[in-house]
Amino acid sequence: xxxAPLASLSSVRKRFGKIAALDGxxxxxxxxxxxxxxxxxxAGKSTAISLLLGLQRPDEGSATLFGQDPQQVEAxxxxxxxxxxxxxxxxxxPREFLTQxxxxxxxxxxxxxxxxxxxxxxxxxxxxxxxxxxxxxxAQFGMAIIGRPExxxxxxxxxxxxxxxxxxxxxxxxxxxxxxxxxxxxxxxLEEAEALADRVAVLAHGRLVAGGTVDEIRAHVSxxxxxxxxxxxxxxxxxxxxxxxxSEESGRQSFVTLDAEALLRRLLHAxxxxxxxxxxxxxxxxxxxxxxxxxxxxxxx
Amino acid sequence: xxxxxxxxxxxxxxxxxAYLGDIRFEFVKMLRTPAFALPTLLFxxxxxxxxxxxxxxxxGNAGQALxxxxxxxxFGTMAPGLFGFGVSLAFxxxxxxxxxxxxxxxxxxxxxxxxxxMAMIFASIISLLLIVLATSAGHVPLTFVQxxxxxxxxxxxxxxxxxxxxxxxxxxxxxxxxxxxxVIYLPMAFLSGLWVPLxxxxxxxxxxxxxxxxxxxxxxxxxxxxxxxxxxxxxxxxSLAGVTIVFFSIAMRRLSNGxxxxxxxxxxxxxxFPLQRLLxxxxxxxxxxxxxxxxxxxxxxxxxxxxxxxxxxxxPQTAVIANFEDGTAxxxxxxxxxxxxxxxxxxxxxxxxRVIPDGAESSTGALEVTGTVRETAQHPFAGTAFWxxxxxxxGAFLDYSNKHTLKFFARxxxxxxxxxxxxxxxxxxxPPMFSFTAEAEWQEVRVELDTLAGMDLKRVRAILIGTxxxxxxxxxxxxxxxLE
Numbered sequence: 001x002x003x004a005p006l007a008s009l010s011s012v013r014k015r016f017g018k019i020a021a022l023d024g025x026x027x028x029x030x031x032x033x034x035x036x037x038x039x040x041x042x043a044g045k046s047t048a049i050s051l052l053l054g055l056q057r058p059d060e061g062s063a064t065l066f067g068q069d070p071q072q073v074e075a076x077x078x079x080x081x082x083x084x085x086x087x088x089x090x091x092x093x094p095r096e097f098l099t100q101x102x103x104x105x106x107x108x109x110x111x112x113x114x115x116x117x118x119x120x121x122x123x124x125x126x127x128x129x130x131x132x133x134x135x136x137x138x139a140q141f142g143m144a145i146i147g148r149p150e151x152x153x154x155x156x157x158x159x160x161x162x163x164x165x166x167x168x169x170x171x172x173x174x175x176x177x178x179x180x181x182x183x184x185x186x187x188x189x190l191e192e193a194e195a196l197a198d199r200v201a202v203l204a205h206g207r208l209v210a211g212g213t214v215d216e217i218r219a220h221v222s223x224x225x226x227x228x229x230x231x232x233x234x235x236x237x238x239x240x241x242x243x244x245x246x247s248e249e250s251g252r253q254s255f256v257t258l259d260a261e262a263l264l265r266r267l268l269h270a271x272x273x274x275x276x277x278x279x280x281x282x283x284x285x286x287x288x289x290x291x292x293x294x295x296x297x298x299x300x301x
Numbered sequence: 302x303x304x305x306x307x308x309x310x311x312x313x314x315x316x317x318x319a320y321l322g323d324i325r326f327e328f329v330k331m332l333r334t335p336a337f338a339l340p341t342l343l344f345x346x347x348x349x350x351x352x353x354x355x356x357x358x359x360x361g362n363a364g365q366a367l368x369x370x371x372x373x374x375x376f377g378t379m380a381p382g383l384f385g386f387g388v389s390l391a392f393x394x395x396x397x398x399x400x401x402x403x404x405x406x407x408x409x410x411x412x413x414x415x416x417x418x419m420a421m422i423f424a425s426i427i428s429l430l431l432i433v434l435a436t437s438a439g440h441v442p443l444t445f446v447q448x449x450x451x452x453x454x455x456x457x458x459x460x461x462x463x464x465x466x467x468x469x470x471x472x473x474x475x476x477x478x479x480x481x482x483x484v485i486y487l488p489m490a491f492l493s494g495l496w497v498p499l500x501x502x503x504x505x506x507x508x509x510x511x512x513x514x515x516x517x518x519x520x521x522x523x524x525x526x527x528x529x530x531x532x533x534x535x536x537x538x539x540s541l542a543g544v545t546i547v548f549f550s551i552a553m554r555r556l557s558n559g560x561x562x563x564x565x566x567x568x569x570x571x572x573x574f575p576l577q578r579l580l581x582x583x584x585x586x587x588x589x590x591x592x593x594x595x596x597x598x599x600x601x602x603x604x605x606x607x608x609x610x611x612x613x614x615x616x617p618q619t620a621v622i623a624n625f626e627d628g629t630a631x632x633x634x635x636x637x638x639x640x641x642x643x644x645x646x647x648x649x650x651x652x653x654x655r656v657i658p659d660g661a662e663s664s665t666g667a668l669e670v671t672g673t674v675r676e677t678a679q680h681p682f683a684g685t686a687f688w689x690x691x692x693x694x695x696g697a698f699l700d701y702s703n704k705h706t707l708k709f710f711a712r713x714x715x716x717x718x719x720x721x722x723x724x725x726x727x728x729x730x731x732p733p734m735f736s737f738t739a740e741a742e743w744q745e746v747r748v749e750l751d752t753l754a755g756m757d758l759k760r761v762r763a764i765l766i767g768t769x770x771x772x773x774x775x776x777x778x779x780x781x782x783x784l785e
Contacts, residue, residue, distance in 0.1 A: 053404040056560055071562070076406040077311070083404070087396035091333035096326065103322040104406045106311050147406070 012061035021047040023206035036193035039203035080149030090129030094139040105147030133160040221287040224260040323415035345377030364754030366439035371522035372495040377427035381420035382462030390470025391478035428455035450525035464548035471552040536598020543591025612759040613698025620785040625666035641686035648678025661710035661743040661780040684767015698760040707748040713739025713777025721765040724757040
């Protein structure tokens with residue numbers, strides 16, 4: 001029982017008309033981890049989340065939340081939710097929303113404690129319509145955690161937040177994980193996943209195309225970036241077979257390559273005066289681009 | 302069963318608090334939405350002051366104040382359900398709030414319960430407001446039981462309109478909802494006779510009236526106030542229940558097809574049970590049956606309302622009824638003026654008459670009426686009565702259709718007095734009435750007969766002049782009573 005995932009999708013298929021939103025997806029969330037769900041628009045992230053929340057039912061396969069049907073209210077009493085596009089009542093106040101949502105949970109946090117933890121004091125008693133976009137998101141984040149959830153679903157939580165607010169949000173997320181809360185996060189900000197995630201799941205076309213720790217995902221990717229200062233003509237270097245992409249910025253060339261060793265050998269051989277050489281492994285952004293584009297071409301062929 | 306289940310149990314106290322919290326939240330939200338709260342709460346009261354009080358007092362027509370209380374409280378009852386469900390649901394469905402609420406562990410049905418309760422709270426405020434206006438500004442002699450009945454009818458009467466609103470909100474967009482709701486609300490109010498009594502509307506409108514739930518609710522209210530109502534009580538209740546069931550079912554079906562489960566639980570699996578589907582269908586058709594029963598029960602009576610049986614004998618040409626100059630209470634025809642009270646209605650009020658010397662317009666005789674009103678009968682009354690046909694029998698009518706105005710002089714203790722006409726064959730129900738105040742000096746009172754609600758000039762049994770609630774002693778005098 002203790003090893004059962006908090007939430008899982010197994011061999012789930014879901015179609016909307018002719019489009020297969022999920023095409024045999026397996027996904028599970030373990031206790032105490034932060035799972036980042038990545039993928040381009042239309043990859044099936046939202047569908048996967050709404051199946052886990054019980055908002056929809058899979059056509060095939062099964063979705064469970066704490067071992068139960070997600071449509072059981074008992075299962076949902078253990079989760080917190082922050083959605084992307086929700087128009088909350090403009091005339092109500094954050095404190096009132098928090099109080100209302102807290103009442104749905106068996107052992108919620110004190111409303112005042114959440115307000116304090118998120119620094120919502122200045123806005124807690126202002127009407128919702130008078131809040132900025134970032135303040136609204138922060139209030140919604142409060143609503144997600146008020147129920148003392150064991151599992152938190154966050155859909156693009158830092159959209160619209162300024163740098164400080166985002167840093168504060170990340171700090172709270174790390175604390176929550178530290179306290180034993182599990183988090184499923186969808187994000188467009190790859191640095192967010194890099195900074196926070198224990199595990200990343202990359203979705204494309206309704207399937208899991210890569211999964212693992214941030215490092216594991218990066219290791220999937222053979223792309224490396226080499227930067228240097230060379231006096232050779234850019235046109236010549238760009239024509240080298242190892243170079244996938246090349247750019248130049250303030251006298252510094254940058255190459256993307258699949259075979260860094262071969263390119264380095266050629267570079268050193270061609271330009272004895274080359275300086276400032278740097279080799280970098282791809283970030284999650286590059287990894288993500290490669291995984292999804294590879295998957296795309298695979299699908300096309 | 303296992304540890305997982307235990308941590309997510311909610312005690313019934315916490316669950317109840319969640320429902321109550323949602324009701325409070327919804328109510329506060331609506332109060333802070335002036336575009337909803339102001340017209341919903343104030344229009345019925347405003348219309349009441351206009352139709353019931355102002356126009357009623359211009360005509361001196363006590364029936365108008367009573368009729369308007371019945372119909373405008375229905376008008377007030379329609380709005381919270383129609384708008385609260387119709388417009389808000391449409392918006393929340395369109396802008397993702399409904400999905401969010403559904404993902405939250407909101408207790409089953411809390412969304413509906415909160416809104417329904419909000420509508421009921423609004424309806425109860427509106428109906429209390431109207432009752433206060435009616436008894437104060439409108440001088441309507443409402444008994445506690447009648448007030449309580451009107452209140453209950455209004456509060457429960459929100460249900461069919463909640464169902465209608467739910468249906469609108471389940472189908473149309475947030476942008477279109479206010480217009481659609483108004484297109485239902487205002488015409489239905491008119492076609493159900495809430496502003497203008499049905500008998501003044503075209504025959505076709507009268508015939509279709511039993512199709513509208515507002516008509517049935519208004520008839521229940523009229524009945525509770527003891528006024529003329531058409532259709533049987535059963536048909537009204539049937540129709541209202543039917544509308545509630547049918548529109549609620551349609552709305553639930555539509556919402557669940559859109560993936561919205563208003564009662565929580567796993568409906569996707571539930572509806573696969575053929576028995577349950579069959580039951581849902583049976584309830585739906587039963588609802589339809591009830592609506593049709595309501596239409597039948599309502600329309601049968603509406604045709605019969607005008608058939609009042611044989612008319613009375615033509616009234617004498619003379620306009621004078623009594624001037625009390627000969628020192629007696631005799632009238633120029635019919636039985637003379639007699640004391641009248643509520644003892645046959647189970648009351649305990651009393652009245653005595655005597656002729657006194659100093660009359661109006663320097664005449665030498667007037668009729669003085671004294672007595673005490675005690676509030677034991679449902680409609681307390683004490684005063685004097687004139688039986689024009691010379692008999693107090695049921696069918697002893699005089700046909701006054703060639704007369705238009707009752708005039709007399711009155712003075713008294715400043716209390717409010719009422720002219721009551723006993724017309725037609727029916728017993729019970731509130732008769733045509735006219736209220737006036739008897740001041741210390743002689744003043745002429747004129748009653749335009751054509752304007753009194755429920756008047757049947759062809760069948761007049763008696764003209765009563767006296768006083769009703771509140772309890773207490775009274776003294777007034779009459780002189781020069783004429784019908785011209």
